[in-house]
Amino acid sequence: MSKVRHSRYRGHRFPAEVIAYAVWLYFRFPLSLRMVEDLLAARGIVVSHETVRRWAEKFGQDFGKSLRRRTPQLGDKWHLDEVVVSINGKKHWLWRAVDQDGFVLDALVQSRRDKRAAERLLRKLIRKQARAPRVLITDKLRSYGAARTKMGMTFEHRQHKGLNNRAENSHQPIRRRERIMKRFKSARHLQRFVSVHDPIANLFHFPRHSLSAIDYRELRTVAMTVWQDVAGSREAA
Incomplete structure (x- = not known):
């Protein structure tokens, strides 16, 4: 795994993409901290659930605010x-x-x-x-x-x-x-x-029942790119 450098993560032992991935898992899916710990361990990343909690607290609010700023005007x-x-x-x-x-x-x-x-x-x-x-x-x-x-x-x-x-x-x-x-x-x-969960849920909210599989995958790819930009975990071109 190549390491992405971002000033937000300065001083942390793990690279940006690992921290951002852990925070995304925790807020995107109904997972406990220990479940996120196990999912990371399955990918060879050994980190405690307490560390995941601290990452969620430290970075989650920042991610949520950034996503809200990017959200277009919603329905009336x-x-x-x-x-x-x-x-x-x-x-x-x-x-x-x-x-x-x-x-x-x-x-x-x-x-x-x-x-x-x-x-x-x-x-x-x-x-x-x-x-x-x-x-x-x-x-x-x-x-x-x-x-x-x-x-x-x-x-x-x-x-x-x-x-x-x-x-x-x-x-x-x-x-x-x-x-x-x-x-x-x-x-x-x-x-x-909820201030972090809801903006992330909005980012990945698609009317899947009315989309073709190809369109759904394209929208999901776009959403993942936005998330990586917000989290600062995407490699520079």
């Missing part, structure tokens, strides 16, 4: 939903927004499930997307409508349990990871994880 039909997450015996709520194509717009961990929490999510979304939605789709939680009214927004708001499957389904990867990790350690831990 927003699906919002919230799911309860138990952390150290206390209820927290993971609020998540996705667009009509299933791309995650943002996620926010909060301790409440009320008007103030819904308003906080909406304000964050509008600030980051630089626009209000054309249509907002939610379940029947009244907090969404109350937040919309307080903010003086006039976008269309549809409330129906059956319309919001897209947002509800977006929670599934986090649920799988929650089981693998045997729960998140803190609200901050969960927030940090």
Whole structure:
């Protein structure tokens, strides 16, 4: 394996492509730290799960921010939903927004499930997307409508349990990871994880059922090239 040099990895014993590959495995797939350790060992790379954890913490946020900066403007039909997450015996709520194509717009961990929490999510979304939605789709939680009214927004708001499957389904990867990790350690831990997981998931999100195998592979190759550029693990031409 040829070694890629990047200032981000200065002082680390392993080359950039190894560190980036470990971080990608951890956030891209529902794997525990020990599973990533075993996958690396199968390729002759001996590294502890604790080292993988430190790499994920040190480099993950940087990778996530870089991917978000590269993300084009997403859809204007927003699906919002919230799911309860138990952390150290206390209820927290993971609020998540996705667009009509299933791309995650943002996620926010909060301790409440009320008007103030819904308003906080909406304000964050509008600030980051630089626009209000054309249509907002939610379940029947009244907090969404109350937040919309307080903010003086006039976008269309549809409330129906059956319309919001897209947002509800977006929670599934986090649920799988929650089981693998045997729960998140803190609200901050969960927030940090989703802030990296979601941009990576968006990068590799393709409507596979509507693509030919050739088109799918081409898109996957492009996504891998973007990831390597972001991670600084691609060899210079």
